[in-house]
Structure formats: structure tokens, C-alpha cells
Amino acid sequence: MKKLITGVAVVFGLIFPSTFTIAAPPDDTFVVGLPTDTIGLEPAQISSRHTANIMKHIFGQLYSVSETGSIDPNLAESYKISDDGKEYTFTLKEGLTCHDGEALTAEDAAYSFNRVADEDLAFTGNSAGFVYKSIDFKEARADSEREVTIVLGGPNHIALGLIAEVYVHCKDSYEKMSKDEAASNPIGSGPYEFVKWDKGSQIVLKKAANPPIPTNFENVIWRVIPEASTRTAELIAGNVDMITNASPDQVEAIDASSTAKVAKVQGTRRMYVGFHQGPEFAVTPGGAAIQKPEVRRALQYAVNVPAICENLLNAPCTRMTGIVNPNNAHPNLEPYPYDPEIAEYLLDQAGYPRDANGVRFEITLQAGEGRYLNDKNVVLAICQYLDDVGVKTNCEILDWSAVYIPLIKEKKAGPMYFIGSGGATWSPLYDMADLSAPDSGPNYTKWMNEEWFKGWKVINNTNDEYIIRREIDRMLEVFYNEGPWLHLYFQPDFYGVSNRVNWNPRRDEKVDLFNATLK
Amino acid sequence: MNSKKTNNQNIKDFLFALIKNKWALTSIIWLFIIIAIAIFASQLAPFDPNKNNIMERVAPPLTLDKQGNMKYLIGSDALGRDSFSRLIFGAQVSLIVGFSAVLVGGILGTALGVYAGYYGKWIDDIIMRLADIQLAFPFILLAILFLVVLGEGLINLIIVLGIGQWVTYARIARAQTISQKEKEYVEAAKALGVNNFSIMFGSILPNIFAPLIVIASFNVASVILAEAALSFLGLGVPPQIPTWGAMLAESRDHIFAKRWWMPFFPGMAILLTVLAFNIVGDWLRDYLDPRLKEVE
Numbered sequence: 001m002k003k004l005i006t007g008v009a010v011v012f013g014l015i016f017p018s019t020f021t022i023a024a025p026p027d028d029t030f031v032v033g034l035p036t037d038t039i040g041l042e043p044a045q046i047s048s049r050h051t052a053n054i055m056k057h058i059f060g061q062l063y064s065v066s067e068t069g070s071i072d073p074n075l076a077e078s079y080k081i082s083d084d085g086k087e088y089t090f091t092l093k094e095g096l097t098c099h100d101g102e103a104l105t106a107e108d109a110a111y112s113f114n115r116v117a118d119e120d121l122a123f124t125g126n127s128a129g130f131v132y133k134s135i136d137f138k139e140a141r142a143d144s145e146r147e148v149t150i151v152l153g154g155p156n157h158i159a160l161g162l163i164a165e166v167y168v169h170c171k172d173s174y175e176k177m178s179k180d181e182a183a184s185n186p187i188g189s190g191p192y193e194f195v196k197w198d199k200g201s202q203i204v205l206k207k208a209a210n211p212p213i214p215t216n217f218e219n220v221i222w223r224v225i226p227e228a229s230t231r232t233a234e235l236i237a238g239n240v241d242m243i244t245n246a247s248p249d250q251v252e253a254i255d256a257s258s259t260a261k262v263a264k265v266q267g268t269r270r271m272y273v274g275f276h277q278g279p280e281f282a283v284t285p286g287g288a289a290i291q292k293p294e295v296r297r298a299l300q301y302a303v304n305v306p307a308i309c310e311n312l313l314n315a316p317c318t319r320m321t322g323i324v325n326p327n328n329a330h331p332n333l334e335p336y337p338y339d340p341e342i343a344e345y346l347l348d349q350a351g352y353p354r355d356a357n358g359v360r361f362e363i364t365l366q367a368g369e370g371r372y373l374n375d376k377n378v379v380l381a382i383c384q385y386l387d388d389v390g391v392k393t394n395c396e397i398l399d400w401s402a403v404y405i406p407l408i409k410e411k412k413a414g415p416m417y418f419i420g421s422g423g424a425t426w427s428p429l430y431d432m433a434d435l436s437a438p439d440s441g442p443n444y445t446k447w448m449n450e451e452w453f454k455g456w457k458v459i460n461n462t463n464d465e466y467i468i469r470r471e472i473d474r475m476l477e478v479f480y481n482e483g484p485w486l487h488l489y490f491q492p493d494f495y496g497v498s499n500r501v502n503w504n505p506r507r508d509e510k511v512d513l514f515n516a517t518l519k
Numbered sequence: 520m521n522s523k524k525t526n527n528q529n530i531k532d533f534l535f536a537l538i539k540n541k542w543a544l545t546s547i548i549w550l551f552i553i554i555a556i557a558i559f560a561s562q563l564a565p566f567d568p569n570k571n572n573i574m575e576r577v578a579p580p581l582t583l584d585k586q587g588n589m590k591y592l593i594g595s596d597a598l599g600r601d602s603f604s605r606l607i608f609g610a611q612v613s614l615i616v617g618f619s620a621v622l623v624g625g626i627l628g629t630a631l632g633v634y635a636g637y638y639g640k641w642i643d644d645i646i647m648r649l650a651d652i653q654l655a656f657p658f659i660l661l662a663i664l665f666l667v668v669l670g671e672g673l674i675n676l677i678i679v680l681g682i683g684q685w686v687t688y689a690r691i692a693r694a695q696t697i698s699q700k701e702k703e704y705v706e707a708a709k710a711l712g713v714n715n716f717s718i719m720f721g722s723i724l725p726n727i728f729a730p731l732i733v734i735a736s737f738n739v740a741s742v743i744l745a746e747a748a749l750s751f752l753g754l755g756v757p758p759q760i761p762t763w764g765a766m767l768a769e770s771r772d773h774i775f776a777k778r779w780w781m782p783f784f785p786g787m788a789i790l791l792t793v794l795a796f797n798i799v800g801d802w803l804r805d806y807l808d809p810r811l812k813e814v815e
Contacts, residue, residue, distance in 0.1 A: 229771040249577075249597070253775035311573040312597075369753075376758070377573075377598055384571045384598075397758050 024238045028218035030501065030513050033231045033243035035370045036400050037200050037224040040183035043167035044116040045125040047409060048371070049269075049422050050244065052126065052165075053511040054222050057205055058099075058188035059167035060212045062090045062109065062148075063160065067506040069426020071160050075104070075168055075189065075212050085155030088163060092146040097210045098170035099193045106142035108189070111171040113140030113150060121179055124409055129441015131162045134433040154460055157468070158429045191215040191514060200224055215514040226370055235260045235496040242503055244511070245373055246494040248314030260498045264315070267493040268325050268423035268508045270431065271372065273365065273382060273486035276414030278446040286363025286391075287415035289352060293482040298346030300336035302389045305488055307338070308381055312374045315492035322479045323435070325490060328428035330476040336487060343389045352390075360390040367418035368404030369397050373491055379418045382486075411444050419444070420491055424508055428472050429459065445484035452478050536806050543802035546795035553792055557610040564604035565592075568761045572599035577773065580780050594780045596769060605761035606784055612762045613792065616677055616746045617739040623681025625735055628688025633719050633727075635689065636696025647693070650686040658683045659748065666754045673756050676749065680742050687734055695727035729807040736803055740796035747789050763789050 025031045038051040043059050046052050056064075060075040076090035096104035116127045117137055123129075131137070136153030143149055150163055173187035186194045191213055192205035203222040207215060223240060225231045228247035234240045236257045246254060251262045275296050281287030289295045309317035318326070319335035347353075352360040365386070367379040376397050383395040393416075398404040407413040421442060424430040434442040438453060455475040459468050479485075495505045503516040537544055556563060575582075575591075576599040582591040592603045635646040653661070662679045669675040699705060700723065708718050749755040750764030758765065763785040770781035 227771060229774060232775055247772045249772045250775045253777075307573055311576055311599075380598055380758070381571060381573050395759065 025221070025241065027518055029221060030217040030219070030242075030503075030516055031221045031223060031240040032511070032513070033223050033225045033234055033240040033496075035224075035226055035228070035231070035245045038197075038203065039401055039405060041186040041194070041197060041203075042123075042125075042179070042183040043112070043169045043186060043188075044121070044123045044127055045183070046127065046167075047125045047129075047405065049509045050371075050511075053509075054203055055167055055186070056190065056510070057192040057220060057513060058186050058190050058194050059169060060096075060104075060188075060190040061164050061167060062092075063164045065161050065164050065424070065426065067508060067510070069161075069424070071164065074164075075109070079160070086152050087149050088152070088159060089143065089147055089149040092148065093212065094146070095210070096189070096212055097208075098173065099188045099208060100170055100173045102170060102172050104168070104170060104189050105145050106148040108171045109148040109168050110140040110142040111174070112168045113137070113148075113166060115169075115174065116166065124441060126441070127166050130433065130436075131165050133440040134436040135159045135162050156460055158427050158433065161424075161426065161430060162433070192220055213514060216517050217513065220513055232496065235498060238498065238500070241498040241501045241516075242511075243496040244493075245371075246496040248312070248374060248494060251314060251494060254496050258499070260496050263495045263497050263505050265493050265495075265505050265507050266315075267491045268425055269372075269420040269491040269493075270320060270323065270325070270423050271378075271418075271420045271488040271491050272320075273488065274414065274417045274419060274445045275484045275486065276411075276417070276445050277448065277484055278411065278414075280412070281415035284363075284415060285361045289350075289361045289363070290415060292350055294346060294350040295352065296484070296486070297481065298343050298350060299386065299389075299391070299486055301339045301343035301346065302391070303382055303385045303486065303488075304338035305335075308378055309489050309492075312377050312381060313489075313492055314494075317489045317492070320487045320489060322476050322483065322487065323485065324428045324431040324472075324476060325423050325425050327425050328431065330473050330480070332473075333476065333480050340385075340389050347389065347391075354390045358390055359392045362392040362394065363415055364394045364396055365416040365418065366396045366398060366404065366407065366413050368400035368408075371400045372420050373494065375418065378488075382418070408444055411446060413444065416486075417444070422509060423490070432472070432475065447484040449478060449482060451475075451482075533806070537802075540802050542798050546798040546802075549791060549795045550799065553610050553795075554614060556607055557614045560607045560611050564601075564607045566601040566604045568600060568604040568608040569759055570600065575599040577776075577778055577781070579778075593784045594778075596766070596781065597773065602766070602781070602784060605766055606763070606788055608761045609763040609766060609785065609788065610792075612673070612756060612760060613743050613746060613789075616673070616680060617743040617796075619677040620680035620742045620746075621684060621735050621738045623677060624684025624738070625688050625731065627681065628685035629692045629724070629731060631685065632689035632692025632694075633696045633724060636693035637700055637715065637719050637723070639697075643693070646689065650689055653683075653686050659745065662745065662749060663752070663754055666749065671754060671757055673760070676746065676755055680745055683745070684738055684742065687738065688731060691730055691734060692727060695730060696723055699723045699726055733800055733804040733807060736796055736800035740793045740800070743789065743796070744793055 034050055038054055043055055046055055062074060062076040063071045064074045066072055075092055075096060077093045079088060079090045081088055092106060092109065098104050098108065115121065116123055117132060135156045138151040138153055140148060140150050152159060168189045170187055170189060174182060177185065184197060188194060191208055191211035193208045195204040195206050197203045201224055205220045207218050225234060228245065228250065231243040232246060232250045232254060235243050235254065236259055238259050246262055254260050254262050275290040276287065277291060282291055305319040306317060309315055321329050321333040321335050347360055354360055365379065365383055367375060369376045379397065380395055383393040386393040408419060421434055435447065435452060436456060438448050452475055455471050458471045462468060493505060493509060497503055500519055501516055502519055575595055576597055578591045578595040580592065580594045582594065584590040591601055593606065594602050596602055631646050635643040662683060665679040666675060705718060705722060708722050746755060747764030747767065750762040751768040755762055755764060766785035767782055773781045
């Protein structure tokens with residue numbers, strides 16, 4: 001009987017873990033529930049949106065991009081662009097301070113930009129891999145106490161928005177720290193000061209003594225709550241003020257509670273399955289098959305994306321036609337329909353008929369778990385759709401932070417992998433910049449298509465809007481026909497928001513708590 | 520002839536005692552059913568347990584198809600997989616892991632325990648200190664550590680759970696061996712020149728088997744529970760292999776949506792099977808204890 005009671009207790013303990021252990025937050029504290037922990041707190045090595053969301057509260061940027069695409073002052077109050085479009089000079093606000101107590105000057109800003117590019121430090125995050133490749137960053141220099149100039153390799157239409165993604169940190173503190181020390185001990189320049197990071201549990205911030213932009217709450221706590229049901233339970237119990245990635249299956253329960261509601265927005269994150277084009281996977285049968293554009297095209301017809309949205313994401317969707325968000329997409333491209341018969345026909349034509357066991361070829365599809373909306377189930381559904389057309393797909397669901405992200409960063413995930421890439425509505429070029437160069441950080445598929453990459457020269461060498469749009473559409477057609485992505489959807493985002501606070505989500509997944517208030 | 524008669528009498532006694540204890544009888548019948556389900560899973564399951572159909576996800580129990588025939592007896596899961604088929608295949612994993620891990624732990628622990636008890640001195644010290652070290656470490660934490668290092672998979676799970684059980688067998692086998700090794704039959708074997716290995720495993724082991732069997736029956740239950748817990752934590756077997764623990768884990772998101780059937784059926788399967796092993800273990804302990812027999 002004792003063992004029976006223990007067994008029942010274990011089962012119930014596992015079903016309802018730690019629901020009642022944390023007290024409701026005090027009035028001056030905003031608590032966020034996140035599905036995964038951050039990999040590190042190094043401002044030059046950010047590779048996921050939710051880490052960036054934490055970092056933007058600790059670090060200031062020169063400018064920041066609003067949801068609508070306006071470029072708003074942050075640490076800088078004004079900017080000017082040189083006639084040749086290669087130099088951006090920013091003037092910092094007066095009286096800025098670092099969290100180490102030192103004055104924040106142009107020298108700190110220049111140091112921050114140059115540190116990201118330091119080859120010895122070998123950063124590979126969003127700034128080094130995406131921003132710097134896209135703008136062809138050359139150097140940053142301090143022109144005076146408050147003026148810093150960013151030098152690019154050539155003119156770039158979205159440089160200002162991309163520069164806004166680089167976090168400014170403070171030279172004196174960071175020069176003294178090793179790379180490892182800096183990864184867990186951020187000395188910021190933003191509205192909130194780092195207090196502590198209990199790995200796998202929480203990151204605690206308090207309002208800085210001299211915040212560069214106004215903010216309301218005195219403290220912000222980012223709690224790591226991996227299980228969706230536990231996040232929901234914590235929200236309903238009033239222990240957290242906002243949760244990200246609320247499970248679509250729990251929307252009704254949250255809305256029915258008296259303590260919280262779900263805020264749903266159509267996100268700009270592009271969810272896709274990457275077809276790795278690198279030689280390392282071409283030696284496997286499946287890896288070799290997806291080197292062929294005909295096979296990639298055939299697989300587009302095999303997956304019922306609207307059904308995935310409707311059933312697994314609880315949100316009807318229109319399938320993406322490519323890399324760019326709908327408002328900027330190619331006007332004449334139609335999403336690939338779900339038609340397994342066409343998929344089978346095209347696979348036959350591509351030289352991959354079914355064998356005696358009904359299998360055309362075997363392939364592995366890797367994915368991380370917990371980062372995206374219902375990601376594990378979405379991936380298992382995709383594997384089933386591919387199985388149905390004779391592509392025997394081995395689904396590998398991996399730990400997000402410890403296993404999957406390192407594979408992605410090293411471009412070793414594959415031969416197929418599931419991921420989402422943060423997007424924007426303010427420019428098609430921002431979305432396309434994932435593939436700004438063959439060696440750009442987010443080109444995880446190692447796609448080398450010349451027809452795509454030569455388009456960037458055309459775009460960056462003209463200011464003629466008509467020529468730019470024409471070239472964008474040509475590139476999007478190349479991507480549609482031969483691209484390295486299996487097109488999925490733009491992720492809808494579900495945030496659970498406590499009734500005790502006012503907070504509104506953004507479409508681009510950026511979480512701003514600066515304007516949040518207590519009701 | 521006499522020996523055959525005694526064996527027949529023993530079996531009769533065993534069955535008579537079993538029939539007298541309704542709880543033990545019910546439990547053994549339940550376990551036989553579960554074992555049969557596990558063996559004939561492929562024949563019994565109405566659907567491929569991994570075939571998903573997201574258009575028919577989270578169907579409630581007793582869902583019929585368009586022709587009015589039973590389709591989802593106990594409902595479908597979040598991917599539209601038939602929960603009944605997954606429950607049936609889950610029995611395979613639970614029992615394979617339960618019996619295999621107990622076998623691994625039992626053989627390893629018994630061998631070491633008999634060695635320690637028979638030889639004593641430094642061999643005993645080393646084996647028992649190893650046992651103490653392992654006992655000082657929380658088992659689930661140890662299992663998580665091993666599985667993170669070795670990676671998930673059925674074989675690794677069996678090894679980890681088996682290694683986790685050896686201490687219990689070693690301590691009991693050692694204590695029993697110490698009490699047996701001074702007895703006349705052991706002295707006689709030594710005097711006849713029988714080697715130590717044959718004495719340990721040919722003479723002593725059969726005489727200490729009863730308590731080990733009792734421990735094993737309890738152990739299967741705890742291993743099934745541990746497998747469920749590890750699968751629940753995502754550290755058991757790969758997600759494609761259906762297990763009761765993984766089914767329970769997958770149902771968490773649906774508790775708030777009041778889809779009671781999703782945790783209920785795998786939960787009941789774990790509960791009833793673990794309960795049955797424990798009841799059988801209790802009964803076996805009483806049945807094999809000569810002192811209790813005398814009282815009766």
C-alpha cells in the first residue's frame with residue numbers, strides 16, 4: 001500500500017509540478033514565463049529572439065526599430081548618413097551611464113561594434129553572422145565624446161534597422177572580462193541592470209539608476225518554465241504576469257480563467273524546414289536527393305500546411321510563398337498547394353520511385369523542442385506527410401539549447417531541419433537578408449545559388465525603387481522554384497497575459513516591457 | 520518418483536494458496552493479460568501506433584468513423600494517433616524494460632552479493648562500499664545523468680535501470696550467503712573438494728533464491744514506475760516509441776482543456792500494473808516465508 005501511495009504521488013507530482021511553490025509577484029515586479037533558458041548573456045553572441053528580448057532590457061541600442069518599422073532613438077538622439085551611403089554617424093544622448101557606473105561615450109559604442117567583429121573572439125551570433133554580413137561591416141570609430149561612426153562596405157537600404165540590432169556595452173568592464181566571464185556577467189547600458197542568473201531557473205533584473213529610456217516596473221524576472229502546461233498553471237495562479245508560447249490547446253482554459261487572457265498576434269517569424277545543401281550531407285541518400293531542386297519542389301506538395309495551422313496551431317493560415325512576409329511578398333506567386341499525387345509524380349520524375357517497401361529514400365529531419373509553438377507535434381506531422389509520399393523520414397527531436405542550437409549555429413543540422421527565422425514587415429530586404437551572402441550566419445542550408453546572390457549587387461547599387469522591387473521579385477521567384485526551404489507558415493504567437501497588467505504583444509516577437517503597467 | 524510427487528504437491532500448494540488470495544489471483548490474471556497484450560501487440564492494435572492524422576486529433580473515447588464503426592476506443596492523442604494502439608504497444612516497452620532491467624540488476628547484484636558474502640574480507644568491503652556509494656546517490660538523478668551521457672534508447676534505459684537495482688540484490692544475497700555458508704551442506708561440499716564457484720552458484724544460490732524472487736517482483740514495479748518517470752521527462756526512449764510514461768507526458772498540455780481521457784488511460788495502465796506487481800510481491804513474500812506458513 002505504501003508503494004501504491006508513493007506511485008500515485010509520483011504520477012500526480014509529475015502532472016502538476018511546482019504549481020503552488022512560487023508566490024505572486026509584488027506590484028513593482030513584472031514576471032515573464034519563458035519556455036527555454038538563454039544560452040548565454042554575451043551581448044555579442046545572441047542567436048535567438050527570446051535571448052534578444054532579455055538582452056534589450058539590459059543593453060541599449062543606438063536606435064531601435066518599432067513594430068511598424070519606424071527607427072526610434074534609444075542611446076542615440078540623431079544620426080546622419082554620408083553621401084556615399086557608407087558611413088552612419090550617430091550622436092549619443094547626453095549623460096548616459098554604464099551599469100558599472102562609468103560614463104557611456106562614443107568610445108564604448110565603437111568598442112561594442114568592433115568587439116563583435118573581433119576575429120579572436122570569433123562571435124557567430126545575430127550581430128556577427130547576420131547584421132555584419134548583411135551590411136558588410138568594416139569598422140566603428142569614435143569621432144568625439146558623443147559621436148560614433150559605423151563604416152560599411154557599401155550602401156545598404158536597411159542598414160539603420162540592422163545597426164539597431166547591435167547592443168552597446170561598456171569598454172572598461174568588457175576589456176577586463178574573458179569571453180566566458182562576459183557570457184554570464186553582463187554589464188549593461190540599458191534600462192535594467194543585471195542582478196543574477198540562476199541557470200535553468202530565472203534571470204533577475206532591476207531598474208538601472210539612470211535608464212536611457214523610461215520604464216515602469218522596478219524589477220523584471222524572466223522565469224524558465226519549460227512545460228507549456230506549467231506555464232499556463234503559473235499564469236492562471238497569478239505567479240507570472242506574461243507567458244510566451246502559450247499552448248494552443250490551453251487558450252480556452254486561460255481565457256476562461258478569471259486571472260488571465262490570451263493575446264494572439266499573427267507573427268512575422270518564418271517557419272520552415274531547411275534542405276541542407278552542404279557536401280557533408282550529400283553523401284547520404286536523403287542528403288543527395290534534396291540537392292536536386294526537383295526533389296525539393298516535389299516535397300513542397302507533400303505537406304498540408306493549412307491543416308497543420310488549423311489543427312496544431314489553432315490558427316488558420318495561408319502558406320508562405322517564400323522567405324518574405326506577406327505584405328512584401330511577390331504579388332504573383334501562389335503558395336504550393338497540398339497535393340500528394342503531384343508530389344509522388346514529381347519524385348518519380350526526379351528519379352526516386354518507390355521501392356518494394358514503398359520507400360523512395362530515407363532522410364533525417366532534426367528539430368529542437370520547446371522553442372516554437374507546438375514544435376514537436378508540427379515536426380512529427382511533417383514527418384508523417386513525408387512518409388506518406390514514400391520519403392521515410394527519421395524525426396529527431398533534440399534538446400533545444402544544449403544540442404540543437406549548437407548544431408544550427410555550426411550549420412551541421414540536417415539534412416533536413418525545422419526552424420523559424422525572425423522576420424519583419426518594414427522591409428522585404430530585412431527578411432531576405434537571412435541569405436545576404438553565401439556565408440551569412442542564418443544561411444544554415446549552405447545554399448549557394450548564384451542567381452539569388454547576384455541580386456544583392458543590383459539592389460545595393462541603386463536607389464531606384466522600381467529596379468529594387470523588380471530585382472526582389474526576380475530573387476523571390478528563384479527562391480520559390482529552387483530555394484532551400486520547405487515553405488511552412490508565419491507563426492501565430494500566443495501570449496498569456498495576467499489581468500493585473502497592461503501589456504501588448506508585437507508581431508515581430510520583440511518583447512518590450514518598458515511600457516507595461518500595473519492595472 | 521518421490522521428487523516428482525513433491526513437485527506436483529508444491530505446485531498444488533502454490534495454486535491453492537493463490538486461489539485463496541483473491542487479490543493476488545486478480546493481480547496475476549491482470550499481469551498475464553498485460554503480458555499477452557505485449558506479446559501480441561501487433562495483432563491486437565487496431566492501428567499503427569505511430570501513424571498520425573492531425574485532422575482527427577484529440578478525439579474523445581468511443582469515437583466512431585463515418586460508417587458508424589468504432590474508431591478510437593479510448594480516443595486519439597494530440598497528433599491524431601490511436602491512443603488504444605499506443606497503450607497496447609506501450610505495454611511492450613514497460614514490460615520489456617521492467618523484466619530486462621530486473622534481470623540485469625538481479626544477475627549483477629546476486630553475483631556480487633554471493634561473492635561478497637562467501638569470500639568476505641576485502642572483497643566484501645569493496646563490493647559493499649560500492650553499494651553504499653550508489654545508495655547515497657538519488658537514483659533518478661543517477662539515471663538522468665547516465666541517460667544524458669549515453670543518450671536515450673531502449674538498451675541504454677535497461678542498462679541504467681538495471682544498474683540502479685543491483686544494490687538491493689547484492690545486500691540480500693550477501694546476507695543470505697553469510698548465513699548459508701556455515702551450514703553442513705556447504706561444509707560437506709568443501710570436504711568433497713567441490714570448487715568455490717560450484718559451491719556458491721550450485722549449492723548456496725538455490726537456497727537463497729526465494730527472497731530474491733520476492734525482491735524481483737517488487738522491483739519490476741519500481742522499474743516500470745522509473746521508466747514511466749524517465750519517459751515523462753523525455754529521457755526514456757525516442758519519441759516515436761510509444762510508452763505509458765511518454766503518453767502521460769504528452770497529455771499534460773490537455774489537462775487544462777479538460778481532455779481527461781488523455782492522462783487517464785496511460786495513468787491507469789501504470790497504476791494497475793505497478794499495483795499488481797506489488798500485490799504479487801507481497802503475496803509471494805508471505806507464501807515463501809516458512810514462519811508465516813507455520814502460523815497458518
